[in-house]
Amino acid sequence: MAVADVVRSGRRALLALVAVAGLLLAACGGGGGAPETGGGASEAGSESTGPQYADEIRIGWSEGKTLDPAYFSLINDYAIAKQIYSGLVQYKMGTTEIVPDLAESWDVSPDGLTYTFHLRHGVKWQKGYGELTAQDVVQHFQRIMDPATASPFAGTLDDVASVEAPDPYTVVFHLKQPSAFFLDQVVAFREGFIANPKAVQDEGQDYGRMPVGTGPYELKEWVPGQYILLEANPDYYGGAPKTKYVRFVHIPDESARQIALQNGEIDVFWNASDPKMIQSFSNDPNYQVYQVNSTGIAVLELNPKAKPLDDVRVRQAMAYAIDYKAITDGVRGGLAVKLNTIIPVGMFGAAPDIQPVYDYDPQKAKELLREAGYPNGFQTSANVLNSGYAPDMFSVIQSNFRDVGIDMQINLVDSPTWQKTLTEANVPISVLLTTRMEPDQILSQFFYGPVCSPKGNNFPCYKGVDDLIAQARAELDDQKRADLYRQIQIKFNQDLPAIPLISNKNVDIVSKRVQGYVKGLAYDADLTHVVVERGR
Amino acid sequence: MIASLTRFFKGDRLAIAALFVTAAIVLVALLAPLLVPYDRAVAVDTMHGFLPPSPGHPFGTDKLGHDILAQLVWGSRPSLAVGLFGTGLAAVLGTAAGLVAGFGGPWLDAIFVYVIDILMAFPLLLLALVMVAMMGASLANIVIAVGVSWAPRYARLVRGLVLELRTLEYVQAARSAGASTARILFVHVLRNALGPILVMFTLGVASSIIVEASLSFLGLGPPPPTPTWGRIIAAGQPYVTAAPWICIFPGLAILVTVLALNLLGDGIRDGLDPRTRNLGRVDKM
Numbered sequence: 147m148a149v150a151d152v153v154r155s156g157r158r159a160l161l162a163l164v165a166v167a168g169l170l171l172a173a174c175g176g177g178g179g180a181p182e183t184g185g186g187a188s189e190a191g192s193e194s195t196g197p198q199y200a201d202e203i204r205i206g207w208s209e210g211k212t213l214d215p216a217y218f219s220l221i222n223d224y225a226i227a228k229q230i231y232s233g234l235v236q237y238k239m240g241t242t243e244i245v246p247d248l249a250e251s252w253d254v255s256p257d258g259l260t261y262t263f264h265l266r267h268g269v270k271w272q273k274g275y276g277e278l279t280a281q282d283v284v285q286h287f288q289r290i291m292d293p294a295t296a297s298p299f300a301g302t303l304d305d306v307a308s309v310e311a312p313d314p315y316t317v318v319f320h321l322k323q324p325s326a327f328f329l330d331q332v333v334a335f336r337e338g339f340i341a342n343p344k345a346v347q348d349e350g351q352d353y354g355r356m357p358v359g360t361g362p363y364e365l366k367e368w369v370p371g372q373y374i375l376l377e378a379n380p381d382y383y384g385g386a387p388k389t390k391y392v393r394f395v396h397i398p399d400e401s402a403r404q405i406a407l408q409n410g411e412i413d414v415f416w417n418a419s420d421p422k423m424i425q426s427f428s429n430d431p432n433y434q435v436y437q438v439n440s441t442g443i444a445v446l447e448l449n450p451k452a453k454p455l456d457d458v459r460v461r462q463a464m465a466y467a468i469d470y471k472a473i474t475d476g477v478r479g480g481l482a483v484k485l486n487t488i489i490p491v492g493m494f495g496a497a498p499d500i501q502p503v504y505d506y507d508p509q510k511a512k513e514l515l516r517e518a519g520y521p522n523g524f525q526t527s528a529n530v531l532n533s534g535y536a537p538d539m540f541s542v543i544q545s546n547f548r549d550v551g552i553d554m555q556i557n558l559v560d561s562p563t564w565q566k567t568l569t570e571a572n573v574p575i576s577v578l579l580t581t582r583m584e585p586d587q588i589l590s591q592f593f594y595g596p597v598c599s600p601k602g603n604n605f606p607c608y609k610g611v612d613d614l615i616a617q618a619r620a621e622l623d624d625q626k627r628a629d630l631y632r633q634i635q636i637k638f639n640q641d642l643p644a645i646p647l648i649s650n651k652n653v654d655i656v657s658k659r660v661q662g663y664v665k666g667l668a669y670d671a672d673l674t675h676v677v678v679e680r681g682r
Numbered sequence: 683m684i685a686s687l688t689r690f691f692k693g694d695r696l697a698i699a700a701l702f703v704t705a706a707i708v709l710v711a712l713l714a715p716l717l718v719p720y721d722r723a724v725a726v727d728t729m730h731g732f733l734p735p736s737p738g739h740p741f742g743t744d745k746l747g748h749d750i751l752a753q754l755v756w757g758s759r760p761s762l763a764v765g766l767f768g769t770g771l772a773a774v775l776g777t778a779a780g781l782v783a784g785f786g787g788p789w790l791d792a793i794f795v796y797v798i799d800i801l802m803a804f805p806l807l808l809l810a811l812v813m814v815a816m817m818g819a820s821l822a823n824i825v826i827a828v829g830v831s832w833a834p835r836y837a838r839l840v841r842g843l844v845l846e847l848r849t850l851e852y853v854q855a856a857r858s859a860g861a862s863t864a865r866i867l868f869v870h871v872l873r874n875a876l877g878p879i880l881v882m883f884t885l886g887v888a889s890s891i892i893v894e895a896s897l898s899f900l901g902l903g904p905p906p907p908t909p910t911w912g913r914i915i916a917a918g919q920p921y922v923t924a925a926p927w928i929c930i931f932p933g934l935a936i937l938v939t940v941l942a943l944n945l946l947g948d949g950i951r952d953g954l955d956p957r958t959r960n961l962g963r964v965d966k967m
Contacts, residue, residue, distance in 0.1 A: 476728020545726035
């Protein structure tokens, strides 16, 4: 009987083969008929007499974790939070200029220690939570600062001595010392999104999935792993958004997102990273490609606890060994520029012209290794995020390192493991991928003594610019502050605790049917004026 | 040699061809360092990415400028390593379990059968995927995962054979002649079970190669830069319309290898099966 079993399973071999062939076809022929579908949709649209608008904007993106501003960790969350919440002030879309949001105006005392915000009247919370008062704002920030909340952003509000609400429309912050970036700390970004304190209390643990804000859209439904549906907030102080619903469709795989866009299943492809694909969309009149120089950076993190990375000559050798052009042009297809210093161009204080900077020079790398006593290189390993461009970027770095004798093993890890790696600093090498709007956030969250692992994300436990960071934060004169950041960048590049790699451009691909799309710097967008012409 | 092969495969020319193709692939894997330098397979040269097939790069290059042909040659190593060692491990584990179940009495048998049934309820790829995800992606772990996932199939096969064989007269005769259980197991039972195990092994190698390629495709293959067929396909998948050569060639490599191994397995099965003796070429369909 058992022998007969084998005979039958052998007969199945051919069937299995057919299945393999099918799989290959599926894997290799996925995108085949898609472009026709895209074209068909727009033709159907032009048949109708006037423009007709859909009641929904569909955005393909990858699901995050929480919509509670106290605990954001992923840009994917932030992009949605921007629709749900407002802040006291906000960045003008596409710039780092600060403009009013919930606060119509604000005053700063001459000594820079007191900030007084004058709130808009009649701003309504979503879901019937009544009118926004100054007390709500105070409670929100107190919650972020409360150690019991354990918010990763508590540190950014270190300078705040107290917050108070003298009347329902006035919020006053008292600072311990002047802070040049105080407005950037309460801006509508991360912890600056003001969550309804009562809802936070009502929902408890579940608040991250039932957020209540004052933004243009409110959360209607979150089906984990499928979509997040937002509904227009009719009471939004800026006027109800033009399109009634926004549906964020969870499509983690980029090529699947590409096909969904071509098939007309989504209108907006958020955060495209593959240059070749972006180029094919740029050449297609059915799509608009939005590209901004984001302040998103990639930095090669080096752990001095792992010998020989404690030797600055070795770290310099590694910086000289990397072919940055192969990353910016090859891996990123021109969607990135080389990052000379830890502060990206476009951000306050960036000084790409300082010395030393490290350019591709494998010969110099070998010399430095020889000098450091490693003429034959050494072995090391890296934990690398397994998605986006990081694996390809590390293939290049690995190959560059091999050329100078450094044998770097790559472990591709998922996002939670990677985040843990950054906090625990338990491997020789990792990569920091982050988007910040001002230099203090980069420095004080990733290269500041008090946030050495495991207390924070200072992977190399770098303490070399602690004093300068504090000085720059307290310096209110722009010129002097810029000068301090210049010194920081020089010192940083001399000590080289980590190797700045690239700063990215951020790209959204939007169907031609979509009008009024405004893209922000930090992977976000203003959707309030967006309309989508009805396809098909 | 050809004559004896023809005799063994009973004139099944397809199986003989499959044997040569398989041998050629194994040779390529063994001789990879002589055929193409490793550097050519892993060196990054982004200025020469996405090159279509040309005399310099017969199968073209991928996004990072890797030569696809060199990657295919070196990629045959992990594929075959997982195929041979993973399946070998499965055969050893499964056979041992099958022998114990078949000879260990009703209680032990019942327990083994339950465990085997439970494990077989999981799709092969899923089981391997979970194990690799838990243990970490490395070649050794993939071999273990494939071995453990496949073992229940061997265990069931061997257990069935043992139950069948132990009732046969010559085993009864050996037993009454005073042979020990170990001797009966290894000399009488296992030797007679080797044929079916070998057939299953050949077919298993083919499936294991697909499992390895699938794991690599899903990003759970051996860590980079180790080139594997599955990873080349995964790397080429976003560019399937713009640069189809990146995934066509590794796809063909998997297809040819798996086809050859399956035909070879069929041939061996027919060769070992006394009932198909002297029938000439066996009709595959």
